[in-house]
Each structure stands twice: as C-alpha cells, then as structure tokens.
Amino acid sequence: MAGTRRGKKRAGHETTTVNPPASPLRQARLSLPATLAQVCEKLDSRAKGGSSGVTPGMLSGWERGVRVTSIKYRKILSDFYDSPPETLFAHQDTQLTTPAEQPRLLVGHRDLRDAMADVVRDARRYLAVVGSRSRDATYLEAIHNALAAEPELVHYRVLFGPPRHQVLKDHLLDLLQVRDPHDRSLGLKTLHIGIVEDDPGTPERFFCASESRAVVPIPSLTSSEAFDSGMLFEAGVSERLIDHARQLYAGARKVETAAALRSLPAMPS
Known part of the structure; x- marks a missing residue:
C-alpha cells in the first residue's frame, strides 16, 4: 500500500x-x-x-x-x-498521562494475592518487588520458584525499613541460596536487595512489577485493617515501576549477604 x-x-x-x-x-x-x-x-x-x-x-x-x-x-x-x-x-x-492503558481494580484478598502471584509467574526479564510487609507464603514461594526457574530473571527487592515479619526475612535469606547477588556469570547482576532506612520524610511504597504487568496495593475498600485491594496495570506502567525500583535500589543500603540480612530486626510471624 x-x-x-x-x-x-x-x-x-x-x-x-x-x-x-x-x-x-x-x-x-x-x-x-x-x-x-x-x-x-x-x-x-x-x-x-x-x-x-x-x-x-x-x-x-x-x-x-x-x-x-x-x-x-x-x-x-x-x-x-x-x-x-x-x-x-x-x-x-x-x-x-496518556490514557493508553486501562487499569483494573482488584478487590478481595484472593484476587489481590492471585494477581500478584501471576505477575511473578509471568516475569521473564525483570521482577521488582517493593515493600517490607510481605508475609503471604504462596506469594513468596512464587518469587522463589520464579528465580529458580529463570536464571536470567533480574530481581529487585527494596525494603522500607526492616522486614515486618519473620517470614519475609526468612524468604530473603532463602533467595541467597537460589542466587548469589555478587555473581556475574551471566554477564549481569541478577539479584538486588536493598533497604531504604526508616525516615519520616520517605513514605513506604508497595508494588510488584514485571516487564508486562504490575500490581499496586491501595487502601482497603472493605476494612480499615485488611490488605485486599489494589490496581492491576499493563506493560507501560509496569516498565515505569521497574525503573522506579532501580532508582530506589541505587540509593538504598545493600543487604546482600546472609550476615547483613540476619542483622535486620524482624517482628515474629
């Protein structure tokens, strides 16, 4: 034509x-x-x-x-x-600000958890997870399995203050058994773990993003105490959030050894 x-x-x-x-x-x-x-x-x-x-x-x-x-x-x-x-x-x-994508509202603990686990399972190039309050065993196991199955998957995990639950601290220690953050045998660093120290001027952030989708939790629409609501975004937003995680990691204190992780305080599960 x-x-x-x-x-x-x-x-x-x-x-x-x-x-x-x-x-x-x-x-x-x-x-x-x-x-x-x-x-x-x-x-x-x-x-x-x-x-x-x-x-x-x-x-x-x-x-x-x-x-x-x-x-x-x-x-x-x-x-x-x-x-x-x-x-x-x-x-x-x-x-x-271009409305090229239509986010989807997630309401209900199961829908939110399943969407986050789907983001993890579908990740092939990048997986960025930000926040210090993860404690869902299914979700954390999905991250472990994704890193074990995809050696070239680049993972960023940025904490805001120490882990709020022992299960998250154990998860991070377990990731060191799957990946060595200092290994460059594939030509690049594939595991990045950092902590943004507690600072009243730095708000905590929560999201899970791959190269194709992202889930961002929002205040619960059902209860003041529940963790059951979020927004599902497509590739354009998720790529921006991965870059957000990179920038957070660049300014974070690195905690990429077992000794550094064990030194972080954690609340009992």
Missing part, C-alpha cells in the same frame, strides 16, 4: 524513513552541540567526587522517553542546559 507505513514513506521508487521529532532534551544537547559521552563528561566534571552517575545509555533513554528522569537528575540537567524541567522533560511527562 502506498503512503506512510510503520514510519516509512514511499516516494516514487525510493523509500525514506520518517523519524519522530527530537525530544526537547535531545534538542538541548544537539544545540550545544555535544555527544552523549561529552555531556556525561561535563556533568562528571561538575559533580562532587567527579561522578554524576549519568551514563550515555541513561541519557539516551531519557532523551528517547523510554526512561523517566528522576527529580535529582532533572535538576542536574536543567541547570546544565539552563532550561526549566517542564520544558526539557515534557516528552516524558506527556507519555505518563
């Missing part, structure tokens, strides 16, 4: 690729002009300790909108380019 198809335009006998317009963040870099590596070098030269933490790959992802830039790096890049964040990162924020 003549005309535009999948980003290509046919004119006569020639086929040309129609590229989407460059994001404001990319336009700012090209206007200098500078390569991705050159921008990172300049950011490093400005940073305390000589490293900003920004890599060419991260910057490319931010420019293309496949990753959302955190508040910290929005400020760094806004200062560097001398441009307000609402301009530089408009392409990212527009994507976040």
Whole structure:
C-alpha cells in the first residue's frame, strides 16, 4: 500500500524513513552541540567526587522517553542546559498521562494475592518487588520458584525499613541460596536487595512489577485493617515501576549477604 507505513514513506521508487521529532532534551544537547559521552563528561566534571552517575545509555533513554528522569537528575540537567524541567522533560511527562492503558481494580484478598502471584509467574526479564510487609507464603514461594526457574530473571527487592515479619526475612535469606547477588556469570547482576532506612520524610511504597504487568496495593475498600485491594496495570506502567525500583535500589543500603540480612530486626510471624 502506498503512503506512510510503520514510519516509512514511499516516494516514487525510493523509500525514506520518517523519524519522530527530537525530544526537547535531545534538542538541548544537539544545540550545544555535544555527544552523549561529552555531556556525561561535563556533568562528571561538575559533580562532587567527579561522578554524576549519568551514563550515555541513561541519557539516551531519557532523551528517547523510554526512561523517566528522576527529580535529582532533572535538576542536574536543567541547570546544565539552563532550561526549566517542564520544558526539557515534557516528552516524558506527556507519555505518563496518556490514557493508553486501562487499569483494573482488584478487590478481595484472593484476587489481590492471585494477581500478584501471576505477575511473578509471568516475569521473564525483570521482577521488582517493593515493600517490607510481605508475609503471604504462596506469594513468596512464587518469587522463589520464579528465580529458580529463570536464571536470567533480574530481581529487585527494596525494603522500607526492616522486614515486618519473620517470614519475609526468612524468604530473603532463602533467595541467597537460589542466587548469589555478587555473581556475574551471566554477564549481569541478577539479584538486588536493598533497604531504604526508616525516615519520616520517605513514605513506604508497595508494588510488584514485571516487564508486562504490575500490581499496586491501595487502601482497603472493605476494612480499615485488611490488605485486599489494589490496581492491576499493563506493560507501560509496569516498565515505569521497574525503573522506579532501580532508582530506589541505587540509593538504598545493600543487604546482600546472609550476615547483613540476619542483622535486620524482624517482628515474629
């Protein structure tokens, strides 16, 4: 069929690729002009300790909108380019508010637990779990089994304060028997365990996300004491939450040895 198809335009006998317009963040870099590596070098030269933490790959992802830039790096890049964040990162924020997916409400302990277990069982590339209150044996066993069955599945587990239940602490110790967080035999780190220390200014977060789906618990719609309500999201939101977990882990204290985990206090089950 003549005309535009999948980003290509046919004119006569020639086929040309129609590229989407460059994001404001990319336009700012090209206007200098500078390569991705050159921008990172300049950011490093400005940073305390000589490293900003920004890599060419991260910057490319931010420019293309496949990753959302955190508040910290929005400020760094806004200062560097001398441009307000609402301009530089408009392409990212527009994507976040586009109603491309329809979340599904989960009500009832069984529906919530089953949805979270399904997210775990379907994970093939990434599994991010955030929170310190997990105690459902079926759900925790599903995580264990997923890591045992899929050696290349990259798992992030970020705690907010110490485990609230002994069963969660035991689960984390058990994961060390399945995976070595320091192993790189597959070319990458596949187990990440960190803790965000108790801080009144840092709200605890709860979610379970794979590359295809995510479940985010919400306040119970049935009881002030129940854990039985949540929202099920599809791939677009789940990918953002995986990136959220990566950023949390980057700033968390690592607890990736048996000794470090055993030193965490835990309430008895």
